[in-house]
Amino acid sequence: MNHFRTYLLISLFAALGACGADDKNDAVECEQTCSTDATCNTSGDVGVCECNAGFTGDGLTCTADDVCAGVSNCTEARITCSGDDLVTCQADENGCLVESAVDCTATNEICDDTGDAPTCVAGCTDDPACELLSAGDAFCDGNTIVSCETNVDGCLAPVDGTDCALEVCDESGAAPACIANASGDSCAEPFLVQDDVALTGADITVDFTDVENFTGDNCLGVSATGTPVEAVFTVPLLAGETVGISEFGGVDVVLGILPACDGTTACYASVDGFGGTRAAIEEAGVSYTAEADETVTVFAAAFSGTPSPADYDIRVSITQCGDGVTEGPETCDDGNADDGDGCSACAVDFGFECDNTAISACTGPVDLGTFAAAEAIPDTVETVALAQNDSFFYSITFSEDVVIEGTLDGAAGEDIDIGFFNDAGELMFDAATSGGEVFSDQLLVAGTYTIEVVAFEEVAATGWTLAMSTVAGPVCGDGIVGIGEACDDNMVDNDGCTQCEVDPGFTCDNTNNPSVCVLSCGDGILDTGEECDDGNLIDDDRCADACTLNADVLDLDGNDDFANAQLITAGQVARGSLDPAGLDALDIYTFTLVDTSWVTLEQYTTVDGDLGNYTGPGLDNTLDCGNDLQLRVFDGMGDPTDNTTALLFDDDGGDGFCGFLGQPADGTAVLLAAGTYFVKVSEFGDNDEVPLYALDIQIDAVLADGDACNTAFDLCDPATLACDPASDTCVAPVLDRANFELFLSGQFDLANTSFTFTPAGDDFGIVGATAVAFPDTPGAGTVASSLGALGDDDSETVTTAFAFPFFGVDETTYFVNSNGNITFGAGDTDFSESVADHFDTPRISFFFDDLSPQNGTVTYDEFPDHLTVTFEVPSFGGNDINVQVQLFDTGVITMTYLTVVETDCLVGISAGDGLGNEPVESDFSSLLL
Numbered sequence: 001m002n003h004f005r006t007y008l009l010i011s012l013f014a015a016l017g018a019c020g021a022d023d024k025n026d027a028v029e030c031e032q033t034c035s036t037d038a039t040c041n042t043s044g045d046v047g048v049c050e051c052n053a054g055f056t057g058d059g060l061t062c063t064a065d066d067v068c069a070g071v072s073n074c075t076e077a078r079i080t081c082s083g084d085d086l087v088t089c090q091a092d093e094n095g096c097l098v099e100s101a102v103d104c105t106a107t108n109e110i111c112d113d114t115g116d117a118p119t120c121v122a123g124c125t126d127d128p129a130c131e132l133l134s135a136g137d138a139f140c141d142g143n144t145i146v147s148c149e150t151n152v153d154g155c156l157a158p159v160d161g162t163d164c165a166l167e168v169c170d171e172s173g174a175a176p177a178c179i180a181n182a183s184g185d186s187c188a189e190p191f192l193v194q195d196d197v198a199l200t201g202a203d204i205t206v207d208f209t210d211v212e213n214f215t216g217d218n219c220l221g222v223s224a225t226g227t228p229v230e231a232v233f234t235v236p237l238l239a240g241e242t243v244g245i246s247e248f249g250g251v252d253v254v255l256g257i258l259p260a261c262d263g264t265t266a267c268y269a270s271v272d273g274f275g276g277t278r279a280a281i282e283e284a285g286v287s288y289t290a291e292a293d294e295t296v297t298v299f300a301a302a303f304s305g306t307p308s309p310a311d312y313d314i315r316v317s318i319t320q321c322g323d324g325v326t327e328g329p330e331t332c333d334d335g336n337a338d339d340g341d342g343c344s345a346c347a348v349d350f351g352f353e354c355d356n357t358a359i360s361a362c363t364g365p366v367d368l369g370t371f372a373a374a375e376a377i378p379d380t381v382e383t384v385a386l387a388q389n390d391s392f393f394y395s396i397t398f399s400e401d402v403v404i405e406g407t408l409d410g411a412a413g414e415d416i417d418i419g420f421f422n423d424a425g426e427l428m429f430d431a432a433t434s435g436g437e438v439f440s441d442q443l444l445v446a447g448t449y450t451i452e453v454v455a456f457e458e459v460a461a462t463g464w465t466l467a468m469s470t471v472a473g474p475v476c477g478d479g480i481v482g483i484g485e486a487c488d489d490n491m492v493d494n495d496g497c498t499q500c501e502v503d504p505g506f507t508c509d510n511t512n513n514p515s516v517c518v519l520s521c522g523d524g525i526l527d528t529g530e531e532c533d534d535g536n537l538i539d540d541d542r543c544a545d546a547c548t549l550n551a552d553v554l555d556l557d558g559n560d561d562f563a564n565a566q567l568i569t570a571g572q573v574a575r576g577s578l579d580p581a582g583l584d585a586l587d588i589y590t591f592t593l594v595d596t597s598w599v600t601l602e603q604y605t606t607v608d609g610d611l612g613n614y615t616g617p618g619l620d621n622t623l624d625c626g627n628d629l630q631l632r633v634f635d636g637m638g639d640p641t642d643n644t645t646a647l648l649f650d651d652d653g654g655d656g657f658c659g660f661l662g663q664p665a666d667g668t669a670v671l672l673a674a675g676t677y678f679v680k681v682s683e684f685g686d687n688d689e690v691p692l693y694a695l696d697i698q699i700d701a702v703l704a705d706g707d708a709c710n711t712a713f714d715l716c717d718p719a720t721l722a723c724d725p726a727s728d729t730c731v732a733p734v735l736d737r738a739n740f741e742l743f744l745s746g747q748f749d750l751a752n753t754s755f756t757f758t759p760a761g762d763d764f765g766i767v768g769a770t771a772v773a774f775p776d777t778p779g780a781g782t783v784a785s786s787l788g789a790l791g792d793d794d795s796e797t798v799t800t801a802f803a804f805p806f807f808g809v810d811e812t813t814y815f816v817n818s819n820g821n822i823t824f825g826a827g828d829t830d831f832s833e834s835v836a837d838h839f840d841t842p843r844i845s846f847f848f849d850d851l852s853p854q855n856g857t858v859t860y861d862e863f864p865d866h867l868t869v870t871f872e873v874p875s876f877g878g879n880d881i882n883v884q885v886q887l888f889d890t891g892v893i894t895m896t897y898l899t900v901v902e903t904d905c906l907v908g909i910s911a912g913d914g915l916g917n918e919p920v921e922s923d924f925s926s927l928l929l
Contacts, residue, residue: 038050038051126156140169140171168192198313236294243317269287332354343362368395371398393450402472410436416437421450507529533607551573554574569591589678593677605694629684629693647770673769740922742835750925768925787816794818807911815828819831849875882900
């Protein structure tokens with residue numbers, strides 16, 4: 001066989017077969033022409049055109065599939081800011097445009113599109129003062145008009161604008177504006193202080209003419225000569241802010257700060273310079289720090305009606321202690337509230353100096369070291385300059401008692417002074433003559449002392465030299481009266497000279513050593529060293545046989561609040577002292593009454609045998625007062641720092657200027673219910689030291705019907721009895737069958753009081769007391785309900801399981817009338833109170849007036865022995881009324897008044913006799929305990 005031919009044929013057939021398989025679009029194979037995006041499928045008997053992958057169609061026409069459908073969510077590749085989101089639109093791996101966002105605030109940034117490309121950048125925060133405002137909006141910051149403007153960071157920040165100065169920054173209009181301030185001439189037109197202000201003028205009596213006469217507690221008085229005038233300011237304070245007022249002009253003024261602008265409210269603080277350099281005290285001024293947000297009244301009152309000179313420069317400041325800025329009454333501000341670091345409560349601590357150019361930096365005294373007696377003390381040479389009246393401080397310690405002497409000389413002969421102070425800040429001695437100083441024979445006991453060097457107020461100092469030396473202190477018992485010894489006879493005690501101090505009741509002659517001491521106690525003459533001398537040597541009376549005041553209770557430092565009050569019981573005597581400069585301005589004592597009792601309290605400072613000295617109303621006319629003391633009684637709801645919360649107060653009721661609370665001077669003023677009470681002893685003005693005072697307490701039981709009594713000291717139960725002078729016994733007085741008090745507009749004076757009506761036959765005895773809360777909590781009864789259906793000029797019926805005896809009738813059905821009264825037999829919707837209406841039916845008028853119970857809450861509570869009805873409603877005029885009445889199964893009635901704004905109404909009880917003649921009107925406030 002021809003192998004070559006064979007190979008050729010095979011190759012030809014192979015070539016023909018390969019050509020048919022590659023051409024899938026051949027019309028023979030598929031009988032039609034496929035799309036260029038399709039393939040002819042010949043796997044079957046007939047070729048079929050099919051679209052390639054990624055295309056869709058019938059094979060003759062193929063369309064590419066959209067791979068981005070449902071994937072692309074943006075149409076243009078770019079980066080933009082959408083609020084605080086950085087938004088990016090870019091192609092993914094399939095070429096589809098996809099949007100994503102990044103929250104810039106998640107990293108405390110903002111989206112910024114002001115540069116070449118948007119991006120997250122460090123942002124800013126609007127100043128809190130502008131958070132709720134827009135650019136250009138303005139507001140009042142103190143007395144300055146401030147606007148919110150966009151700063152370089154794009155944030156809103158306040159920018160100071162107009163300072164209203166002596167005008168008022170006012171926000172009541174469309175935009176803040178400076179408007180005219182009030183004249184400051186009276187409480188009706190006080191000068192509003194929103195920022196530091198200085199008010200000046202040539203004549204205070206010309207610019208201010210109205211007279212307010214602030215005379216409440218702690219408000220120091222002015223001269224009775226002429227008619228003194230006041231400049232009156234009102235100052236809104238935030239918690240922690242301090243207001244200060246000073247006077248730098250020539251007028252002689254009294255400065256004060258008080259919570260309310262009237263003539264009776266106690267001052268927070270007041271100063272008039274009496275007893276010191278008036279000009280310096282006025283310039284130092286007076287200040288007050290608010291514990292909570294409040295508005296106070298500040299005043300500067302001319303001391304007399306015709307002050308001379310009369311020019312004035314009154315400055316009022318508002319500061320915030322702890323903000324690092326020294327201003328107003330602050331002498332430093334170190335930016336913190338720490339005490340003892342040189343700047344405490346924004347006042348420079350004694351012995352420290354503070355640099356106030358920025359946040360105060362304070363440094364303590366320079367330590368000179370510790371020395372024993374006769375040990376050499378190196379001279380101290382200073383080249384530091386002192387401005388006029390400035391101080392420089394050292395500290396020095398002595399390990400034993402010493403007698404010190406020395407000199408202080410100015411570098412150039414300047415007038416320079418020196419003082420030595422103990423660790424309590426008390427001046428031990430000073431030298432303050434013209435030029436340099438010499439001091440000698442000054443006893444200092446072992447301890448640490450602060451030395452103050454002062455440049456005289458009219459001369460600056462360029463430096464000084466301080467030289468000191470010591471010798472041993474005096475030896476008690478050597479028979480030589482040394483420095484600091486009151487006497488020196490021996491080491492025997494109680495012989496007239498004990499431990500080199502004169503014993504009470506003795507006098508010592510130190511003309512020749514040793515001292516000769518003799519007893520003088522008991523002659524009725526108060527000698528030096530005697531606390532008292534009542535003319536006898538009886539040891540168990542108020543004045544002991546050593547002429548010292550007997551006392552069962554001794555005042556301890558720290559008893560200046562309720563928590564640390566010292567207990568004093570019936571018949572005891574407390575003795576103490578007051579030192580306002582040493583932070584011991586008051587003492588608190590406490591006593592508890594098991595039953596309602598009469599209480600007598602009396603202050604005095606000594607006892608002597610001169611009966612003519614005594615001017616007070618007490619029982620013992622040997623008690624004398626040499627200081628101006630005040631006496632206050634509080635219950636547990638009171639606050640010893642707020643004198644207005646005292647239940648009882650007396651200033652000069654005892655001898656001299658001492659306080660006295662008790663019969664016969666005060667009548668029923670000291671009948672106290674069972675409970676715990678607190679007694680506050682303080683000095684008038686809280687500015688003078690009281691070396692010694694005594695306080696007596698006497699507690700007497702209330703006398704019953706038929707008990708023997710003394711008309712000069714009536715201890716009968718005042719609710720139902722009186723002391724009959726004919727028989728000296730307690731008897732029931734004749735009582736009125738019915739009573740009432742009609743209050744016209746502005747006359748209601750029973751707020752925060754409670755009155756108990758006790759039946760005596762067909763009559764009632766009445767006694768009143770102060771009240772701070774309702775006796776029964778509304779809704780606390782065994783049966784309780786709200787009389788919600790009680791409408792205007794309406795009446796609702798209430799029944800009780802027990803009977804209430806009222807003028808001889810046992811009542812179980814009560815008609816609670818919407819206008820503040822309860823009637824029996826029928827309801828009464830009359831809204832117009834009158835005496836005739838009160839007496840026309842059996843009635844209890846607890847607050848008979850036109851009330852609107854539908855706009856408040858009326859509650860009745862039934863207890864096993866009494867019914868309570870509580871009205872917490874507005875009057876028809878919209879004023880608040882809060883009153884509660886209790887009806888007991890014994891016939892006793894109590895009416896309790898808390899906050900009462902309405903000032904006209906009728907109060908009382910009536911048998912419903914329809915009296916033809918109007919009875920005598922009561923005065924319930926006079927019945928208050």
